Amino acid sequence: MKIAAFLPELFRHLFKKPATLDYPFKKIAVPKDFRGTPFLHPELCIVCKACERDCPAEAIEITSVNEAEKRFRMTIHNDRCIHCAQCVDSCPTTPVKAMEMDTLHEIAAFDRHDLKKSWEYVRALPKRPVATPAPVKPAAETAVKSGA
Amino acid sequence: MKFQIPIGPQHPALKEPISIRLTVEGEVIKDADLRLGYNHRGVEKLAEEKSWIQNIYLCERICGICSHSHATCFVQGAEKLLEIEPPRRGVYLRYLVSELERIHSHLLWLGVAGHEAGFDTFFMYTWRDREVVMDLLEMISGNRVHYAINTLGGVRRDIDETLRGKILEGLAVLKARSEYYFKIGAAEPTFVARLAGVGPLTKQQAMDYCAVGPMARASGIDRDVRKNDPHDFYNEVEFDVATADSCDVLGRTIVRIKELFESYKICEQILQKLPDGPIAVKAPRRAKPGEVVSRYEAPRGENIHYIVANGSDKPERLKVRAPTLANYPATIEILKHGFIADVPLIFAAIDPCICCAERSVELVDARSGEERTLRFSDLRRMANDRARSLSLQRNVAWPL
Numbered sequence: 001m002k003i004a005a006f007l008p009e010l011f012r013h014l015f016k017k018p019a020t021l022d023y024p025f026k027k028i029a030v031p032k033d034f035r036g037t038p039f040l041h042p043e044l045c046i047v048c049k050a051c052e053r054d055c056p057a058e059a060i061e062i063t064s065v066n067e068a069e070k071r072f073r074m075t076i077h078n079d080r081c082i083h084c085a086q087c088v089d090s091c092p093t094t095p096v097k098a099m100e101m102d103t104l105h106e107i108a109a110f111d112r113h114d115l116k117k118s119w120e121y122v123r124a125l126p127k128r129p130v131a132t133p134a135p136v137k138p139a140a141e142t143a144v145k146s147g148a
Numbered sequence: 149m150k151f152q153i154p155i156g157p158q159h160p161a162l163k164e165p166i167s168i169r170l171t172v173e174g175e176v177i178k179d180a181d182l183r184l185g186y187n188h189r190g191v192e193k194l195a196e197e198k199s200w201i202q203n204i205y206l207c208e209r210i211c212g213i214c215s216h217s218h219a220t221c222f223v224q225g226a227e228k229l230l231e232i233e234p235p236r237r238g239v240y241l242r243y244l245v246s247e248l249e250r251i252h253s254h255l256l257w258l259g260v261a262g263h264e265a266g267f268d269t270f271f272m273y274t275w276r277d278r279e280v281v282m283d284l285l286e287m288i289s290g291n292r293v294h295y296a297i298n299t300l301g302g303v304r305r306d307i308d309e310t311l312r313g314k315i316l317e318g319l320a321v322l323k324a325r326s327e328y329y330f331k332i333g334a335a336e337p338t339f340v341a342r343l344a345g346v347g348p349l350t351k352q353q354a355m356d357y358c359a360v361g362p363m364a365r366a367s368g369i370d371r372d373v374r375k376n377d378p379h380d381f382y383n384e385v386e387f388d389v390a391t392a393d394s395c396d397v398l399g400r401t402i403v404r405i406k407e408l409f410e411s412y413k414i415c416e417q418i419l420q421k422l423p424d425g426p427i428a429v430k431a432p433r434r435a436k437p438g439e440v441v442s443r444y445e446a447p448r449g450e451n452i453h454y455i456v457a458n459g460s461d462k463p464e465r466l467k468v469r470a471p472t473l474a475n476y477p478a479t480i481e482i483l484k485h486g487f488i489a490d491v492p493l494i495f496a497a498i499d500p501c502i503c504c505a506e507r508s509v510e511l512v513d514a515r516s517g518e519e520r521t522l523r524f525s526d527l528r529r530m531a532n533d534r535a536r537s538l539s540l541q542r543n544v545a546w547p548l
Contacts, residue, residue: 006269006332019276033290033305056202084205084296089304 035085036102040074042121044098047072051087051099060087070123078107078115098124150178153488157186166476172488180483182476195466200226200300200435203463207453208294210468213256215294216249217446218453218468223298224379225442225455226463229435230300236423238302239381244315244418245288245297247411251322252281253447254404254411257499258329261401264496265342266532270332277325284318287311302428312419319412326408342535343398344544347482347494350395357478360471361449362407363498365391366399373445385417397497398544433461446471448499472498489531 021028030036038060047070052060059080065071083101091099109115150173157167165186171179191210195203207222208215220242227234234242255278262270282292289295289305297303307315332339349359354367364371372389374382390406392399435457442453449471456465475498482494 006336009273009328010269019279031287031290033288034286035290035296054199054201056198056205082205082209082294083291084294085290085304086201086205089299 030103030105034101034103034105035083036104037078037083037107038076038081038085038087038099038101039117040076040119041096041098041100042074042119044093044096044124045072045074045121046093046098046126047123048092048126050090050092054086054090056084056086057082065120071120072123073118073120075116075118078117079112093124093126149173155491157183168480168483170483170488170491175487175489177483177486177488177491180480182480184476192466192468195463197462199433199461200230200431200463203466204298204300205294205296207466207468208296208298211470212293213253214249214446214448214451216245216297217444217451218470219296219298220246221442221444221446221451221453222455222466223300224444225440225453226300226435227431228440228442229438229455229457230431231436232301232429232431234302235426235429237306237425238427238429239379240418240422241288241303241305241307241427242298243379243381244415245285245295245303247414247418248281248285248288249295250411250447251408251415252278252285253499254408255281255322257404257447257496258401260496260499261343261397261493262339264492264528264531265339266528266535267336267339267342270329270339273325274329277322280318280321280325284315287314299428300431302426304428306427307422312422316416316419319415323409323412326405326412330405340398340544343401343493344394344396346397346490347486347497348396349478349482353481354395354478357481358474359449359478360474361446361499362400362403363449363475363478365389365403367395368393371450373443373450377443379444384421385414387414397493400497434459435461435463448472449474487534488527489534492528492531 047062049062052062057080059077059082061075061077063073063075065073085101087099088097088101091097107115150171153170153172155168155170157165167183167186169181169183170177171181191206195206198206203226204219204223208219210218223242255274259271259274259278262268262274285295286292288307288311289297297305349363349367351368353359354364354369359367359369360371368391370389370391374387375389387410390403390410392402392406394402437457437459439454439456442455444451444453451471452467452469454465454467454469455463458464479494479498483491486494
């Protein structure tokens with residue numbers, strides 16, 4: 001037994017870089033599968049309501065705006081969202097999912113109602129998985145810009 | 149003169165808000181009384197109103213540290229009721245996260261034990277190294293605390309070759325660090341002397357009071373769900389149940405350090421044997437009527453979920469027995485002959501969650517009714533002052 005066996009380790013740390021990051025100024029990249037906040041590609045949504053049914057926090061709300069025009073409004077209550085990404089898993093649209101997660105993690109707000117996000121859109125027709133890939137791709141990219 | 153000391157219901161030394169009343173004579177605790185029921189969250193009732201898939205995320209939120217344990221325990225049972233068999237790769241990845249979570253939980257506990265014993269350097273180092281495993285978990289699942297990797301019929305995230313390499317690298321680092329802590333324990337007489345002999349629980353007592361997890365294993369009972377009633381997966385990997393015979397807080401430390409090495413071993417075997425194939429199968433929405441008891445070895449001990457299905461898409465009943473609850477009777481017995489100064493250490497040894505709600509201990513004079521409030525930091529200071537003023541126990545040795 002010897003006293004102060006930690007001392008060599010302690011001295012070694014005097015010459016090491018800090019283990020922490022200079023956070024607000026330097027940002028660490030989020031991992032590949034990070035689950036941020038869910039958002040919708042409105043032109044892809046077929047209003048199957050699978051996300052609304054499976055959401056454990058009941059944060060997704062789909063309401064009908066105009067029955068005749070088939071217009072719907074989806075509201076995501078981000079104050080209730082637990083960021084589990086089950087909505088993305090449940091979404092049946094292929095090949096691009098209508099629900100997606102972004103990588104934002106600094107999402108605090110002063111008022112919980114500011115966190116609410118909604119989209120109003122005409123229901124998309126369910127497409128056959130084989131026929132769609134070419135026309136869907138550019139639409140998805142524009143949706144990311146407008147949704148973010 | 150007898151004093152009564154109430155600790156809780158809100159207290160950072162306790163995992164959940166429970167109230168413990170200690171009757172003391174001088175510094176020696178003569179009697180301990182336990183009151184439960186302050187933390188009614190309605191989880192079990194809520195579970196009856198959520199579908200099978202929603203309940204995974206609910207169960208995950210029962211605990212912040214062993215989130216994967218509760219989710220896995222529920223999913224194991226739910227998969228039996230839904231009559232689905234997850235693919236091999238899915239099972240391997242699920243238990244890879246389980247073992248990584250055990251590593252993170254035990255490293256966290258080692259830090260807490262060091263902190264309660266007044267060895268804050270140890271606390272800083274173990275928590276820094278814990279970041280390595282936290283980063284691995286984040287890379288696998290996407291998030292740090294609630295991994296949400298389980299789904300009915302498998303897992304939700306796959307790993308590739310680069311990530312596999314990174315996990316092996318991280319495990320090598322952790323292994324080297326754990327060996328260092330192992331040696332530190334042997335070389336640091338003050339740390340060993342502080343832990344030895346505190347909170348004695350004999351083998352017979354541990355049996356009688358049905359202690360689980362590291363509490364039981366530190367009293368020489370080799371009780372581990374992974375060996376006694378394992379999921380098929382644990383028959384495919386080789387590992388030993390870590391036990392110690394010293395029956396005190398030192399033993400509980402040893403058991404946890406040994407378990408770290410066993411978990412590294414299991415993780416390496418998983419990554420070597422990782423089968424190819426899909427990670428999940430599609431699950432039905434409804435389960436046939438039936439009931440199941442699902443057991444799982446969480447880092448703190450045996451976790452039990454009892455699930456009843458009535459043929460709908462929701463469980464009819466979900467009963468959760470967390471490992472800490474099973475350890476309360478034994479804790480009471482330990483407290484009965486201990487010192488007030490050892491209370492923080494004994495509580496730390498059952499692996500509590502520090503919930504930062506109330507930071508005071510009230511000392512009530514049983515005769516005059518006089519009250520004195522102590523903050524938890526004061527109590528810890530008093531404890532460590534007392535330990536410092538004692539002469540070192542010369543004959544205690546690191547038992548490895």
